[in-house]
Amino acid sequence: MRGNKTLLIVVVVIVLLLLVAVGGIFLLQTPSVEEPEGEETPMAEYVPSDFTEIVVSSQNIPMGMLINIEDFAVELQAWPNDYLPRQHYTNLSEVDGKYARMNIPLGMPVMPNMLTTGADTLSMPGSAASFFSPSNRVAYAIPMDTQGAVAWAIKPGDRVDVIAAIKMISVDPEFQSPYPINFLALPSSDEAIDEEIIRGEYITGRFETFPNDQSALIYATSTIEQIIVQLTVQDAIVWHIGLWEDTDLPAGPAPAPAPAQPENDEGGAPNIMGGMQQQQTTDEPIIIEEPYRDVEPITLLVTREDAMILKYLLEMGADLDFVLRPSGFQDMVIQPQPVWSRYLIDKYQYPETLGNLPVAPQPIRVPLTVPPLETPPPD
Numbered sequence: 001m002r003g004n005k006t007l008l009i010v011v012v013v014i015v016l017l018l019l020v021a022v023g024g025i026f027l028l029q030t031p032s033v034e035e036p037e038g039e040e041t042p043m044a045e046y047v048p049s050d051f052t053e054i055v056v057s058s059q060n061i062p063m064g065m066l067i068n069i070e071d072f073a074v075e076l077q078a079w080p081n082d083y084l085p086r087q088h089y090t091n092l093s094e095v096d097g098k099y100a101r102m103n104i105p106l107g108m109p110v111m112p113n114m115l116t117t118g119a120d121t122l123s124m125p126g127s128a129a130s131f132f133s134p135s136n137r138v139a140y141a142i143p144m145d146t147q148g149a150v151a152w153a154i155k156p157g158d159r160v161d162v163i164a165a166i167k168m169i170s171v172d173p174e175f176q177s178p179y180p181i182n183f184l185a186l187p188s189s190d191e192a193i194d195e196e197i198i199r200g201e202y203i204t205g206r207f208e209t210f211p212n213d214q215s216a217l218i219y220a221t222s223t224i225e226q227i228i229v230q231l232t233v234q235d236a237i238v239w240h241i242g243l244w245e246d247t248d249l250p251a252g253p254a255p256a257p258a259p260a261q262p263e264n265d266e267g268g269a270p271n272i273m274g275g276m277q278q279q280q281t282t283d284e285p286i287i288i289e290e291p292y293r294d295v296e297p298i299t300l301l302v303t304r305e306d307a308m309i310l311k312y313l314l315e316m317g318a319d320l321d322f323v324l325r326p327s328g329f330q331d332m333v334i335q336p337q338p339v340w341s342r343y344l345i346d347k348y349q350y351p352e353t354l355g356n357l358p359v360a361p362q363p364i365r366v367p368l369t370v371p372p373l374e375t376p377p378p379d
């Protein structure tokens with residue numbers, strides 16, 4: 001009997017140990033929840049403040065890229081006011097036509113220190129003129145006067161066509177030299193050489209016989225130079241006007257501070273009306289816009305072929321003028337006929353003969369020119 005009781009006690013102990021182990025495992029797997037002693041206020045969810053639409057990059061913008069709103073490189077996006085950048089843009093037009101000073105990743109708010117214009121790219125790596133778009137163009141500068149620059153109505157970003165006026169003269173087809181042409185007479189071996197008759201000028205003309213049977217050579221003493229005007233380089237982009245060293249407009253001196261005035265009891269300076277006058281100070285410089293000179297270098301963005309055409313026209317002494325394209329008419333190329341005396345006679349029905357004699361146009365007066373701006377004498 002005693003042995004049975006001992007066995008029963010052992011079984012009961014083993015069962016109790018198993019129950020304790022199972023209970024411990026259950027407690028370990030069940031998270032403990034402490035009941036609040038009192039009424040606890042539930043955690044408030046974060047509710048963002050009002051939103052403001054700011055300019056955000058809608059694509060990865062590389063450094064030096066020209067930002068055009070037509071290319072959808074930027075967009076307006078609602079941004080929480082609590083997380084607004086200290087400086088930001090709220091209008092797409094504020095960034096249109098500017099260049100990326102750095103790489104701007106997708107979704108990044110566009111801030112003023114990320115952008116630059118053609119005037120302040122001098123502080124960026126490389127030359128200022130290398131930050132432009134499209135990449136299939138090159139920058140080329142040509143001198144232009146007031147009349148040719150549309151009375152300085154053109155501004156950076158405008159698109160212009162270039163018209164060129166050149167003179168055509170008659171030349172010998174073999175030597176490509178104007179008339180008259182020099183000649184050297186070669187005497188026969190039995191003739192004496194006379195320096196006065198063996199050298200001379202070859203004069204072109206025609207032989208005619210007068211009524212008295214006298215033969216004569218009819219030749220011209222002068223020729224008329226034909227002026228040809230043609231539209232050459234088209235859709236060139238005005239990149240800059242003036243020298244690149246003077247891109248920034250000259251800033252005048254800061255305004256002189258107002259003289260000190262006695263303060264009243266409230267700390268303000270009384271004005272003549274007896275009210276409070278707030279002393280205003282500003283760090284903004286006064287911008288003084290100077291007029292363009294009569295002749296300024298104009299930097300154009302053109303194709304490489306157009307740059308060579310402009311170079312040739314400049315070297316040959318052609319008279320160049322700009323014509324301003326209307327906004328929105330880019331990449332449109334039209335090649336009209338060249339304008340010269342024959343064109344005007346045919347188009348406007350000028351008479352071809354006067355008194356049964358052929359005619360040729362002659363200038364009436366010297367073309368008008370705009371006088372240069374008066375410059376103040378040096379100090």
